[in-house]
Structure formats: structure tokens, C-alpha cells
Amino acid sequence: MKTLRDAGGGLLIATIGLLFLLGAGDMALGDLRNMGPGMLPTALSVVAIGAGLAIAVIEVLRGSGGAIGFDFRALVCVAVAIALYAVMLEAAGVVLTTIVAVFVLALARPQLRAAETLVVGIALSVFAWAVFVKGLGMPLSFLPDF
Amino acid sequence: MTDFLSGFATALQPVNLLYCFAGVILGNIVGVLPGIGAIAAISILLPLTFSLDPTTAVIMLAGVYYGAEYGGSIASILLNLPGTASNAITTLDGYPLARRGEAGLALLTAQISSFSGGTLGIVAMVVFSPLIVSFSLSFGPAEYFATLLLGLVAGASAIGAGPLKGIAMVAVGMLFGTVGLDLNSGYARFDLGIPNLLDGLSIVAVAMGLFGIPEVIANISASQSQEKPIAVNARAMYSAFRRLGTIVPSVLRGASVGGLLGPLPGAGPTISSFLAYSLERSTTRNPEEFGTGRINGVAAPEAANNAAAQTAFIPTMTLGIPGTPTMAIILGALMIHGISPGPQLVVDHPDLFWGLVASFWIGNVFLLMLNIPLIGVWARLVAVPRRFFFPVIVALVCIGVFGVSNSTFDIWMVLLMGVLGYVLRCFGFPPAPLLIGFVLGPMVEEYLRRALMISAGDYSYLFSSTTSIVIHCLTAGLLLWSILRGFRKKAPQPAG
Structure with missing residues (x-):
């Protein structure tokens, strides 16, 4: 077409x-x-x-068009993940935000590997906290402030 | 020459050595991994460098840039997938070599050629930068305006998608650049009542959104081919040393092509590597051997892209005019640190400029020493499933951009730019001209208005010196050439 x-x-x-x-x-x-x-x-x-x-x-x-490869599901998942960071990061802390965002990103793929995603989410959030909060002194908390 | 040697005093300071090393390792890693390029890596790293001294920051970011050229060839040779765009041509002869069991020879050729090309590029930078600086110190607003206009037109016409698309994207980029306080009148343009917009759009958010996010969206659901990269170890590389004699002329030709094209706005390493490869084919009596695994077909493009990666810094640092989007980001990094690149930078901050040039060579030595003994490690890295990288990129982008001004506003900006960049990419509009317009736009406006202020509104002032007339002629020629090229390309397929 x-x-x-x-x-x-x-x-x-x-x-x-x-x-x-x-x-x-x-x-x-x-x-x-x-x-x-x-x-x-x-x-x-x-x-x-x-x-x-x-x-x-x-x-x-x-009349010389090419095919458009548009991945709506991936676009929505990535956009929602970024929006989650914008909404949650300051209030909910690095760990919770990152784990939720990693799960949203995993929904872009055909099957969800729940255990793998959880491990990636935890490891990534600890890494991000170590680099940005401990290393660079950004004013973000590790876990939600209650 | 003495300036260059004194640069080593800066580059050899422990902190600079450390960040140079960190930069080239990171660059090598993103180069090895197909799908993540230097430009995404540099924009992600930008916030991390804000706490550093500007010299150290640029040394590290530059290391990522030329380090990626080294690493990119490894994926090209072992997996037939280019690590970065400028290593794409290396797959043609590199992968066949690896397939017939000579991966060690191909990798060694790529690394030695990269090092030689990079070194020759640095020599060119040492020789020509002072000449350009002494010439451009006499530039007034008219000459700067002419040079910036050349940069814009080159940025618009280099993408090969037709001049109209390039002009449209540059115009949008320049419009994004007008957001914020107008320096001449103090008028807040397009601020929508949001205080965050008074300083203009953050280059970090724009670059990350345009180059990082669309890459993630486009690749996140792709299933990875199960093809295993070809195994290789360091011993295979050592034993290949004595077979490198025939690549010397190829390396010299490739480095010349890359060194010449690198500084041209819009050309850069990718175009250099393609031209070097076709030049290499045309110099041999049996061009049909290319594509079947000739080491000259690996040597020439790898020397070219590394030479170009170094000489691309010449216009960026000496004139303040970035030729490629990556250079635009490095320029933006300097401006965030309160330093505006240009001839005055080389004169006022010789330690920064020459320290950077000296660090290039140190970084190239690091890369050579890293890649030959550790080739086994890099070869395994090629095989890591790429689905692990996408959440990492999104996290680094979002948290990193938050840190620029400790506000979530910039995360929303990344989202907007990312969606825009992805949609434009799907329509076949590459983002590079937009970023170049965004960076150069405010400078073009400033110099134009300053020139008109000096001449009391007389436009003939813009053409009042030989230099500016020559530059305007180049600009017009480039525009004409890209229009004609567009017609010629369409001719063979008139029905479409």
C-alpha cells in the first residue's frame, strides 16, 4: 500500500x-x-x-510514498514511562518510579518476563540512585516519603 | 607545536586522565552495542558533567565520541551489524573476513587503522587550528553571520533526504531556538507563561528527546536475531600483526579523505567512511575482490571515520560552528559551562583547547591498549540481549535531565521532543538538521542583528568583505548542488 x-x-x-x-x-x-x-x-x-x-x-x-513503520504500542509504553518519571520521581523516589517504569516499558514487548523485569527494575533503580543521588547529589529520595 | 606539547600538561593531570579513560571506555561500549550511538550517549552523559571543570567535561564527552568509532567496528566485523552508522561500510569486508576464520586479522586491521587515522586527524588539527584561529580573529559580525549561514545550509543539505526536508527541519529547529528571553529587547518569546521557558528550551532535553527516545521506541519491541557473534581471542590478533604491511597506503588514503571531510559542516565520519571505501575500490586493479573480505576494505573506512571524528573538532572549537549534531551537543556543553567556543577560546583558554587536543591522542592510545588485549570481553558484550538496554536508557535520560535544573519540567520536554522525533522519523525526516538549527539559530539571529546595528540597517554590510562574499558563494553553491543532486537521484525512477 x-x-x-x-x-x-x-x-x-x-x-x-x-x-x-x-x-x-x-x-x-x-x-x-x-x-x-x-x-x-x-x-x-x-x-x-x-x-x-x-x-x-x-x-x-x-504519488511516490514509502511505507511507514509506526509502532503505536511501543510509542505509548515509552511515553507513559517517561510521563511516570515526570509525575512520580520527586514524590515517590527513585526506586519505586524506576521499577514501575521498567514494567511499563516491558509491556511494549510481545511477552512479559515478570521475574526478569523485576530484577532489571531493582538493579537499575539501585544503580540510578547510587549514580545520581549519592554520586551527583541530586535532591531525590530513595523510597517514597511518608 | 609547543602549544600542543603544553596541552599534555593539562591532559596528563590525574583527574583529566581519569575522565578521558572513562569517556573512551564508555564510547567503546556504546560503539560495540548496535543501536546506541555516541550522540545518545553524549546527551545522556551531559548532566553528569555539569559538576566537572569544563576542560575535564569536554575531554570526557569527546572521548565518548571518538571511542565509539573504535568500538563500532567490532560489532561490524563480528556480527555484521554496524555499531554506529559510520562503521556500516566496514561490514562489507570485515564480516566476510571473520566468517572465513580471520576475525583476528580484521579486528586488528580495524583497530590499527582507527589509531592511525585518529593520529593523522590530530596532526591535522594541530597544524590547521592555529591558522584558522589567526584568520578568523579578524571576523566581524558579517563574517560570523556568513559562516553560520553556511553551517545551517550544510546541516540542511547533508541529510540526503532532499533540500526541502532539510530546510523545513532547520526552520523548526531555529523556531525552537527562539523560545525564551530575546537578548536584544528583553521580550519573552513563546514562554506560554511558564517560567521554565524563559531560559529557552534546554539543549539536553532537546537532544535526548530527539536522538535517544526515538531510538528506544523504534527498537524496543524488535526481536533480536539469534545469530551468535563470531568468537575471537587476543592471540588471534597478535599473530596477525605481520600481515598488516599492505594496509599502509589504504590507511593514508582513508585518513586523508576523513581528515578533509571531517571539518566540513554536515559531512562527518559516516560520509567520510563511504567515500574512503569507494576511493579504495577505484585505486585497485581488481575491485571485484572488495566485499569478499579484503583488509584494505576495512582499513580505509576505519582510518577515514576516525580521522574525521578528530578533525570535526576544528570548526567547532576554532569558529564555534558545529558541523554535526554530536558537535552541536559538545558546543552546547561548553556553553552551559559559560564558555563560547570560537577563535577567542583558543586565545583566551589555550589550556582548554590544547589540553583537549592532547587528550585526544592519549584517548586514542588508551583505546588501542584496551581493545587489542580485551577483545574477548568486547566480543562477548556484542552478544548481550539488547532488551536490557532500553529501560536503562529511559531511566538515565529521565533522571539525568531532571538533574539539569532539578525540575520535572524538562522530563515533560523530553517526552514532547521524543514523540515529535519518533513521528518525524516515521515520516522519514531525520532529526539532525533540527538540532543544528536549534543550536545555530540563536547565534545567527544575534550576529545578524548585531551586524545590522553596526551598519545602521544597511544590508550591503553583510557582503562588504571578500571573506564574507566567498563564504556566501560557498553557501549558494552548496544549496544549488543539493537541489541538483535531488533531481538527479529522482531521474532513474520517474514513475516512483
Whole structure:
């Protein structure tokens, strides 16, 4: 099946450009001789929108798409694991956060090896605590503070 | 030359020796492991270096970079899987050699060629850096703007995915770079009312998100082939020493290609190794022997990628213009330490610059001494199941980025950049131009606005010196070439 691979990326970039263009709306443009803070962001947004749309249009006209290998399950598992670190790390400490995150990451694979995952989680959390908290003095706790 | 020798005084300090050693070992390990590259390793290590002296920090990060070039050849030869992209070409002759029982010869060739290429690259750096510095000390804002623009265009056109994609990615990267306080007006751009954004997006979060996380997502569910790496021991390497006579010209050719291409923005070790291999094929009378296990086919690309890995530091350190994403991260590391690379760095901090150059050679010696006797250990490391690495990477990224400013905000930023990087990767948009735009963008804007301030808004000032005109011509030529190359590549398959 032919998919519009480049076009998807082009539209994504054009969208990012549009968001930045809207955000730059209330910045002073200045003029070319004396640029304001909004000049470069506005110009770059226009370039991003133009290039993104051009990529999309060219691919639609040529119809030359490639296959997209998109692993939704892996994306969700990794994203959730990172989000867990963001939410839990300060409150729940290094060990609990890391063990939970390692299990979430293990769900990305076809079968769950529970015992192996637990061992990896414990070893990794102790290692991370030794390096970052003991070694580098980061203000994180080992276990949740009750 | 005396500068270079005095650099050893810095590089031989115990703490610097220790971190140089740690850097090259780590680099060697991530090189040996297919799937984890130097760029991910360096961005993960960045937070760990904040507590170090800047010289020590850069010595270690640089060690990871060139160490990976050494280790990468081991996986290429023993497993037919390149450890890093720039060792991919080494599989062509390295793996056939190993298959017919000459793994020791192939590995020794790769290590000796890497060392020779690296050493020649360092010689080039010692000779040419002072020349570039004395030339660029006269640079004004116009010349800097021209050079930075060249770096941006090179970053956009080097990915080989067509100039439009490169320009789009560079523009997005530069937009990310505009977030935060505008230095000229004090206006907070795109801060969304979040105080963390006033300082701009953290380069650590952007680099980790774009290069580390998509790699994890793309490989985490892949089942690993059961193929066993070919067994080898150190004795097989020692006995191969006397058969290395024929590689000398290949090493010299490869190192020349790598040394010349390394400093060019956007070229780097990978392109150098491919060009060195095709040059090697064209110099022999029987090119059909390449691909069946010729040691020259291992020697030339390995000498090239190591020479390029060293000379890539020339523009980064002397002009402050990174040619590759890895160099952009090392530049970012220096800037976090309050040091802006450029000709002034070499003049003001000769101990940092020459200490770094001297540490390169010490690191290369370390790598040679490590890899030949310990080859058995590295060969076993190739066989470790890769599913163990992914949780380690995620943990190091998340906890490491937290430590940059002790705030979970940057973890969310990693998540955003990681998802964006993965989606763009699936659409066939490589992240390197985005990072180069992100690092160079704020500098381009600063020099452009400074130049216009000096000339009271007169744009002809940008073209007022021979140097800047020559650089702008190079930029235009590069852009034109990449557009033409795009057309030529599409020609043979018009129906798509």
C-alpha cells in the first residue's frame, strides 16, 4: 500500500510553523533595518509552513510514498514511562518510579518476563540512585516519603 | 607545536586522565552495542558533567565520541551489524573476513587503522587550528553571520533526504531556538507563561528527546536475531600483526579523505567512511575482490571515520560552528559551562583547547591498549540481549535531565521532543538538521542583528568583505548542488 509518508511529515511541520506564527502574532516585528523580537520567528514560521506544504504537495502530485513503520504500542509504553518519571520521581523516589517504569516499558514487548523485569527494575533503580543521588547529589529520595 | 606539547600538561593531570579513560571506555561500549550511538550517549552523559571543570567535561564527552568509532567496528566485523552508522561500510569486508576464520586479522586491521587515522586527524588539527584561529580573529559580525549561514545550509543539505526536508527541519529547529528571553529587547518569546521557558528550551532535553527516545521506541519491541557473534581471542590478533604491511597506503588514503571531510559542516565520519571505501575500490586493479573480505576494505573506512571524528573538532572549537549534531551537543556543553567556543577560546583558554587536543591522542592510545588485549570481553558484550538496554536508557535520560535544573519540567520536554522525533522519523525526516538549527539559530539571529546595528540597517554590510562574499558563494553553491543532486537521484525512477 502506498502511503503519503513525506506529506504527513510536511503537514506536521507546517502545523508547528502555524502554531509558532500564531504565538508570534503579538510580538513587535520592527522592520528589516531594525528587527524586533518577532521578525525572525515570523519569518521562520513562514518558511516552515511553506516548506512543509511544498513537501506535502510535491508528494501528492508525484504519488511516490514509502511505507511507514509506526509502532503505536511501543510509542505509548515509552511515553507513559517517561510521563511516570515526570509525575512520580520527586514524590515517590527513585526506586519505586524506576521499577514501575521498567514494567511499563516491558509491556511494549510481545511477552512479559515478570521475574526478569523485576530484577532489571531493582538493579537499575539501585544503580540510578547510587549514580545520581549519592554520586551527583541530586535532591531525590530513595523510597517514597511518608 | 609547543602549544600542543603544553596541552599534555593539562591532559596528563590525574583527574583529566581519569575522565578521558572513562569517556573512551564508555564510547567503546556504546560503539560495540548496535543501536546506541555516541550522540545518545553524549546527551545522556551531559548532566553528569555539569559538576566537572569544563576542560575535564569536554575531554570526557569527546572521548565518548571518538571511542565509539573504535568500538563500532567490532560489532561490524563480528556480527555484521554496524555499531554506529559510520562503521556500516566496514561490514562489507570485515564480516566476510571473520566468517572465513580471520576475525583476528580484521579486528586488528580495524583497530590499527582507527589509531592511525585518529593520529593523522590530530596532526591535522594541530597544524590547521592555529591558522584558522589567526584568520578568523579578524571576523566581524558579517563574517560570523556568513559562516553560520553556511553551517545551517550544510546541516540542511547533508541529510540526503532532499533540500526541502532539510530546510523545513532547520526552520523548526531555529523556531525552537527562539523560545525564551530575546537578548536584544528583553521580550519573552513563546514562554506560554511558564517560567521554565524563559531560559529557552534546554539543549539536553532537546537532544535526548530527539536522538535517544526515538531510538528506544523504534527498537524496543524488535526481536533480536539469534545469530551468535563470531568468537575471537587476543592471540588471534597478535599473530596477525605481520600481515598488516599492505594496509599502509589504504590507511593514508582513508585518513586523508576523513581528515578533509571531517571539518566540513554536515559531512562527518559516516560520509567520510563511504567515500574512503569507494576511493579504495577505484585505486585497485581488481575491485571485484572488495566485499569478499579484503583488509584494505576495512582499513580505509576505519582510518577515514576516525580521522574525521578528530578533525570535526576544528570548526567547532576554532569558529564555534558545529558541523554535526554530536558537535552541536559538545558546543552546547561548553556553553552551559559559560564558555563560547570560537577563535577567542583558543586565545583566551589555550589550556582548554590544547589540553583537549592532547587528550585526544592519549584517548586514542588508551583505546588501542584496551581493545587489542580485551577483545574477548568486547566480543562477548556484542552478544548481550539488547532488551536490557532500553529501560536503562529511559531511566538515565529521565533522571539525568531532571538533574539539569532539578525540575520535572524538562522530563515533560523530553517526552514532547521524543514523540515529535519518533513521528518525524516515521515520516522519514531525520532529526539532525533540527538540532543544528536549534543550536545555530540563536547565534545567527544575534550576529545578524548585531551586524545590522553596526551598519545602521544597511544590508550591503553583510557582503562588504571578500571573506564574507566567498563564504556566501560557498553557501549558494552548496544549496544549488543539493537541489541538483535531488533531481538527479529522482531521474532513474520517474514513475516512483
